[in-house]
Amino acid sequence: MTTVIEVKNLTKRYRDTLAADDVSFSIEKDTIYGLLGRNGAGKTTVMSILTAQNFATSGEVRIFGENPYENAHVLSRMCFVRESQKYPDDATPRHAFRIARLFYPHWDQELADQLIDEFQVPMKKTIKKLSRGQLSAVGVVIGLASRAEITFFDEPYLGLDAVARQIFYDRLLEDYSRHPRTIILSSHLIDEVSNLLERVIVIDKGRIIMDEETDAVRGRAANIVGDTAAVDAFVAGREVIHRESLGRVSSVTILGELTAEDLSLLTRAGLDVAPVSLQQLIVRTTQHAGRTAGDAERAASDIDEGALR
Amino acid sequence: MNRTLNVIRMQLVNRQTYLWVPVIVLGGAFAITLAIYGIIASAGVEGPMYGGGAQAPLWYFAVVGAQALTLTFPFSQAMSVTRREFHIGTHLTAALTAALLALIFAVGGLVEQATSGWGMNGYFFYIPWVSDGGPAAAWLFFFSLAMLFFVFGYWGATIFKRFGTAVLTAVLLGIALILVGLLWLVGRLEAWAQVGAWLGAQGSLGLTLWGLLLIAVLIASSYLTLRRAVP
Numbered sequence: 001m002t003t004v005i006e007v008k009n010l011t012k013r014y015r016d017t018l019a020a021d022d023v024s025f026s027i028e029k030d031t032i033y034g035l036l037g038r039n040g041a042g043k044t045t046v047m048s049i050l051t052a053q054n055f056a057t058s059g060e061v062r063i064f065g066e067n068p069y070e071n072a073h074v075l076s077r078m079c080f081v082r083e084s085q086k087y088p089d090d091a092t093p094r095h096a097f098r099i100a101r102l103f104y105p106h107w108d109q110e111l112a113d114q115l116i117d118e119f120q121v122p123m124k125k126t127i128k129k130l131s132r133g134q135l136s137a138v139g140v141v142i143g144l145a146s147r148a149e150i151t152f153f154d155e156p157y158l159g160l161d162a163v164a165r166q167i168f169y170d171r172l173l174e175d176y177s178r179h180p181r182t183i184i185l186s187s188h189l190i191d192e193v194s195n196l197l198e199r200v201i202v203i204d205k206g207r208i209i210m211d212e213e214t215d216a217v218r219g220r221a222a223n224i225v226g227d228t229a230a231v232d233a234f235v236a237g238r239e240v241i242h243r244e245s246l247g248r249v250s251s252v253t254i255l256g257e258l259t260a261e262d263l264s265l266l267t268r269a270g271l272d273v274a275p276v277s278l279q280q281l282i283v284r285t286t287q288h289a290g291r292t293a294g295d296a297e298r299a300a301s302d303i304d305e306g307a308l309r
Numbered sequence: 310m311n312r313t314l315n316v317i318r319m320q321l322v323n324r325q326t327y328l329w330v331p332v333i334v335l336g337g338a339f340a341i342t343l344a345i346y347g348i349i350a351s352a353g354v355e356g357p358m359y360g361g362g363a364q365a366p367l368w369y370f371a372v373v374g375a376q377a378l379t380l381t382f383p384f385s386q387a388m389s390v391t392r393r394e395f396h397i398g399t400h401l402t403a404a405l406t407a408a409l410l411a412l413i414f415a416v417g418g419l420v421e422q423a424t425s426g427w428g429m430n431g432y433f434f435y436i437p438w439v440s441d442g443g444p445a446a447a448w449l450f451f452f453s454l455a456m457l458f459f460v461f462g463y464w465g466a467t468i469f470k471r472f473g474t475a476v477l478t479a480v481l482l483g484i485a486l487i488l489v490g491l492l493w494l495v496g497r498l499e500a501w502a503q504v505g506a507w508l509g510a511q512g513s514l515g516l517t518l519w520g521l522l523l524i525a526v527l528i529a530s531s532y533l534t535l536r537r538a539v540p
Contacts, residue, residue: 053386054539075389086383088322097323102315103388
């Protein structure tokens with residue numbers, strides 16, 4: 001594998017908040033990444049620093065081994081249309097696409113035309129008059145048709161209806177399999193995009209709390225459902241990230257892979273195992289990290305180093 | 310270089326900003342001025358008549374300069390354009406439109422001289438102390454005047470973009486204070502005669518060259534601000 005993005009100890013401080021707190025990670029070539037996290041977790045900040053639109057307070061970013069700042073050679077191989085992208089005042093989608101074609105060397109007009117048709121982008125309206133969904137569609141068309149070696153999608157589905165979202169996911173996978181490239185998809189609708197993602201990076205309060213292959217993540221947790229006493233006996237000593245009870249029945253989410261021994265133990269105790277969706281897992285890990293963050297570094301480091309790595 | 314030239318095409322998407330509004334402002338100011346000259350001339354006044362209406366499109370260039378940054382810089386970032394490419398390309402766009410406007414003024418001045426002020430001794434484009442240096446000097450004068458307005462608008466917009474409204478206001482007030490201070494100093498030293506003589510000695514060409522120097526300083530300083538600006 002070739003590393004295309006290398007981030008070391010990246011910190012971004014706004015007046016009173018840390019949008020990125022000593023973040024380090026790397027991104028491999030030709031892989032689809034999910035950059036997941038709550039609103040305000042720091043996803044857009046990290047992406048705009050990677051594309052040299054914003055500046056880090058400290059730390060180092062290398063794209064294709066180089067510093068991206070004012071580096072036309074590196075920048076022209078990346079595409080980042082932000083969720084709140086501003087366009088020239090009089091610009092229509094037609095203008096925006098024509099300009100994108102000038103700047104992106106691998107621009108595919110045929111693909112752009114197809115997407116424009118499928119998303120029903122109104123080509124002659126000025127962009128400032130478009131609806132939220134149409135605005136998102138303009139960004140999606142630019143992101144896909146630019147075929148940049150590293151493409152960022154920043155919450156690309158906002159305002160898109162279910163049909164349009166499915167078109168986006170289908171076209172993304174289709175075009176990716178024909179023209180492999182690195183794609184970083186930021187999202188808080190985790191389950192909807194989880195099938196696309198090969199790796200997930202979860203960011204919370206400016207810190208990375210998960211950086212793993214999607215399949216591995218799914219196997220890392222399970223819901224144990226059944227009689228409260230039996231559930232409690234089974235989960236004793238394990239990392240519990242969520243607990244729900246209704247009467248005498250409990251559903252407890254635990255981290256850690258279940259061994260064959262565990263499974264037979266569960267059968268004997270009459271307990272059920274339910275899979276945990278990626279979204280559930282991430283939501284609960286995030287909440288868990290939030291709860292324990294207050295009462296010491298120890299709990300947080302358990303999550304970082306123990307259970308999740 | 311290719312990408313820098315493409316920035317010009319990106320800027321010219323704003324047809325309304327760069328083309329239609331200036332044309333309307335210029336055409337409107339011209340029509341109104343001539344109508345007033347007509348009224349005055351029909352009252353039997355022999356002129357010559359000069360008006361300030363031609364300034365209107367020049368002032369508008371300050372607006373164009375500000376909008377070139379605020380409206381298009383964020384999009385240029387999404388097109389993976391470097392700040393340097395954006396800066397140079399945008400000023401090339403400005404130079405292009407300023408050159409065109411200056412051409413209209415220079416030619417308009419010649420026409421007014423040839424027709425003795427549209428046959429009623431009324432002048433819109435022609436300014437004696439500028440146009441008497443020849444059409445090339447007149448062109449350069451109007452070109453640098455338009456550029457100066459543009460560059461000033463752009464310079465202010467970069468400060469706004471990077472530091473916000475409060476800092477921009479403070480900077481503008483600071484400049485006004487310095488200018489007032491200079492006026493006071495000249496008065497205090499009783500040097501108005503010398504200042505007048507110096508301005509007279511520069512002539513329109515000399516002032517044009519000083520203007521070009523100021524333009525260069527503003528372009529360089531706005532680049533330093535833009536280098537760390539965030540869309």
